[in-house]
Amino acid sequence: MSVLSAPPDATTPVKKPAAPLRVSRPKTGFWGRVRRDRILLLLMVPGVLYFLVFHYGAIAGLTISLTEYKPFLGLAGSKFVGFANFERLFSNPDFWHAFFNTLYISFLQIVFFFPVPLALAMLLHSLTRNTIRRFVQSVVYLPHFISWVVVVALFQQMLGGAGVLNGLLADGGMDPVSIIGNPDLFRPLAVFQVIWKEAGWGTIIFLAALANIDEQQYEAAAMDGATWWRRVWHVTLPALRPVIVLLLILRLGEILSVGFEQFFLQRTAVGPEVAEVVDTFVYFFGIESGDYGFGVAAGLFKGVVGVILIFAANKVAHRLGEQGVYSR
Amino acid sequence: MSANVQHRPTWMGEPKAVTKLAKAIALIVTVLLVLFPFWIVVATSLADPQEVIANGGYVIWPQRPTLDIYKSLIDEGVVTKAMLISTGVTLVGTAISLACTVFLAYALSRPQIVGGSLILKLILFTFLFPAGMIPNYLVVQNTQLTDTYAALVLPFLVSVFNLVVMRGFFMGIPAELLEAARMDGAGEFGVLWRVVLPLSKSVVAVVGLFYGVTYWNRWFEAILYLNDSQMWPLGTVLRSYVNAGAGGDAGSESLAFAPQSMQMAVVVLATLPIVCVYPFIQRYFAKGVLLGAVKG
Numbered sequence: 001m002s003v004l005s006a007p008p009d010a011t012t013p014v015k016k017p018a019a020p021l022r023v024s025r026p027k028t029g030f031w032g033r034v035r036r037d038r039i040l041l042l043l044m045v046p047g048v049l050y051f052l053v054f055h056y057g058a059i060a061g062l063t064i065s066l067t068e069y070k071p072f073l074g075l076a077g078s079k080f081v082g083f084a085n086f087e088r089l090f091s092n093p094d095f096w097h098a099f100f101n102t103l104y105i106s107f108l109q110i111v112f113f114f115p116v117p118l119a120l121a122m123l124l125h126s127l128t129r130n131t132i133r134r135f136v137q138s139v140v141y142l143p144h145f146i147s148w149v150v151v152v153a154l155f156q157q158m159l160g161g162a163g164v165l166n167g168l169l170a171d172g173g174m175d176p177v178s179i180i181g182n183p184d185l186f187r188p189l190a191v192f193q194v195i196w197k198e199a200g201w202g203t204i205i206f207l208a209a210l211a212n213i214d215e216q217q218y219e220a221a222a223m224d225g226a227t228w229w230r231r232v233w234h235v236t237l238p239a240l241r242p243v244i245v246l247l248l249i250l251r252l253g254e255i256l257s258v259g260f261e262q263f264f265l266q267r268t269a270v271g272p273e274v275a276e277v278v279d280t281f282v283y284f285f286g287i288e289s290g291d292y293g294f295g296v297a298a299g300l301f302k303g304v305v306g307v308i309l310i311f312a313a314n315k316v317a318h319r320l321g322e323q324g325v326y327s328r
Numbered sequence: 329m330s331a332n333v334q335h336r337p338t339w340m341g342e343p344k345a346v347t348k349l350a351k352a353i354a355l356i357v358t359v360l361l362v363l364f365p366f367w368i369v370v371a372t373s374l375a376d377p378q379e380v381i382a383n384g385g386y387v388i389w390p391q392r393p394t395l396d397i398y399k400s401l402i403d404e405g406v407v408t409k410a411m412l413i414s415t416g417v418t419l420v421g422t423a424i425s426l427a428c429t430v431f432l433a434y435a436l437s438r439p440q441i442v443g444g445s446l447i448l449k450l451i452l453f454t455f456l457f458p459a460g461m462i463p464n465y466l467v468v469q470n471t472q473l474t475d476t477y478a479a480l481v482l483p484f485l486v487s488v489f490n491l492v493v494m495r496g497f498f499m500g501i502p503a504e505l506l507e508a509a510r511m512d513g514a515g516e517f518g519v520l521w522r523v524v525l526p527l528s529k530s531v532v533a534v535v536g537l538f539y540g541v542t543y544w545n546r547w548f549e550a551i552l553y554l555n556d557s558q559m560w561p562l563g564t565v566l567r568s569y570v571n572a573g574a575g576g577d578a579g580s581e582s583l584a585f586a587p588q589s590m591q592m593a594v595v596v597l598a599t600l601p602i603v604c605v606y607p608f609i610q611r612y613f614a615k616g617v618l619l620g621a622v623k624g
Contacts, residue, residue, distance in 0.1 A: 034442055036442075040516055041435070053471065054467055055454040059459045062460075064466070071469065123354060136359060138610050140358060140359075147545035149566050157365065196362070300460070
């Protein structure tokens with residue numbers, strides 16, 4: 001992704017991670033190198049310990065999906081049940097409901113959310129006055145940093161039964177509309193919430209790619225009499241293609257993750273019929289009902305599907321001549 | 329400020345008036361869509377509760393702006409305490425996370441460090457394949473962190489994304505600079521402290537903001553790990569207000585029947601620190617700090 005590796009400020013760009021840094025006497029052998037790098041290795045200790053305990057410790061904990069886990073018995077004391085949890089999972093209609101609901105919401109997000117940051121980035125990029133552009137950028141990035149609790153509260157206040165929209169409709173003598181807490185509208189609303197919160201932040205990567213397009217290409221296209229549409233089609237979109245492919249691959253790997261908090265917060269109001277996703281399923285059927293092995297089986301299934309999808313999508317991207325997430 | 333006006337390239341020509349108008353409308357609508365909800369929340373929190381009820385649950389412009397609601401929130405104590413807890417967790421958590429991330433990113437940015445590429449691969453794997461909620465929950469239980477504030481910090485100590493961003497930035501620093509410092513007799517720590525960090529203020533600020541915001545916003549983990557609601561941070565307390573308004577289950581009874589303007593005041597308090605800090609760090613986003621990193 002050459003377009004993405006902008007050099008840091010205050011330094012000159014370097015093409016490659018540079019040559020060996022040490023001039024001290026060359027150390028050979030593993031222990032010699034450990035001795036040479038001892039300070040750096042010490043610096044790594046807290047971070048590496050963290051990943052060992054909280055990530056690899058948790059990955060080791062995935063084995064409880066093969067047991068009838070009881071917290072007071074621990075892993076060693078819990079009964080080994082083989083793949084029984086997975087059999088229960090795959091024959092559980094609530095799980096498949098959560099699974100397909102997640103896929104459906106992901107589909108809605110890819111269709112309706114994905115183009116918004118791209119369009120917004122093109123709008124921002126076309127602004128010639130930097131002050132306006134910077135102001136709008138600051139404003140649209142902001143919601144990314146706001147927690148879902150606050151976002152749900154804002155939507156409640158704007159679109160809820162006692163919210164601004166219904167207040168204004170009532171002032172105009174019109175009937176109120178039920179948006180918040182209405183199961184029929186929940187999924188479109190959830191996508192709109194994501195657009196509100198993340199579309200601005202999503203422009204960053206597109207803006208960087210747009211800034212890297214050679215001006216001369218536009219100039220040449222304009223000389224040849226290309227209209228705005230043709231310039232977008234023949235210059236802008238081809239230049240953005242690697243970024244679009246990269247983001248789509250990453251999104252595909254996350255197809256079973258549409259975010260936990262957003263759905264957890266609104267599930268009570270609209271019901272699991274429309275708001276249950278795989279992540280909330282894991283919480284309610286795993287933690288809240290104390291059926292840990294079963295919940296971990298569901299979470300593990302989601303993780304494995306994600307890894308498979310990301311590798312598969314990357315393969316397809318390579319076939320199509322794109323760079324994808326990693327090269328080779 | 330001539331630098332603020334970027335001149336239009338000649339090939340572009342002067343756009344039609346219709347185009348200009350359409351763009352201006354699109355921009356104004358976008359900005360209003362983001363800012364208007366915040367304005368409503370602030371206005372409602374400043375209004376007299378009676379006025380909010382009379383107007384049907386919100387106000388666009390308070391008749392008699394007052395800070396009474398904020399005063400009564402402070403007197404009540406639940407929100408004040410939660411703010412103190414959130415502030416403490418955010419400051420301590422951000423400091424520790426930044427330190428660990430800088431150390432790890434610096435070591436992993438040195439070429440040829442022994443074991444470096446293996447450790448990096450193992451860390452990136454956890455990004456690709458996170459263990460999930462229940463295994464994390466069990467690790468927190470097994471490490472005896474349940475019902476301690478450390479449960480809100482240690483399980484989230486280093487974010488892989490932030491680590492990769494910082495490592496990418498460090499790798500862009502010219503090796504000659506580090507080499508010169510070593511020639512002058514600086515040790516690894518001296519190089520990091522006196523050469524690398526002064527050149528990396530922007531990436532440290534951005535990553536610090538990311539950590540700070542996630543610590544400040546974290547609320548769900550408090551429900552999972554802290555049984556005593558007296559220990560809850562602001563986000564978790566706010567959630568009980570919001571849920572009370574949305575007809576959901578309220579976490580804390582005394583807050584369940586809080587007036588609308590009080591709910592909105594808590595929303596303001598939960599958002600204000602982010603809105604105050606963000607503009608100072610936002611200017612670094614454009615500098616390519618984030619972008620060298622997208623490829624792991």
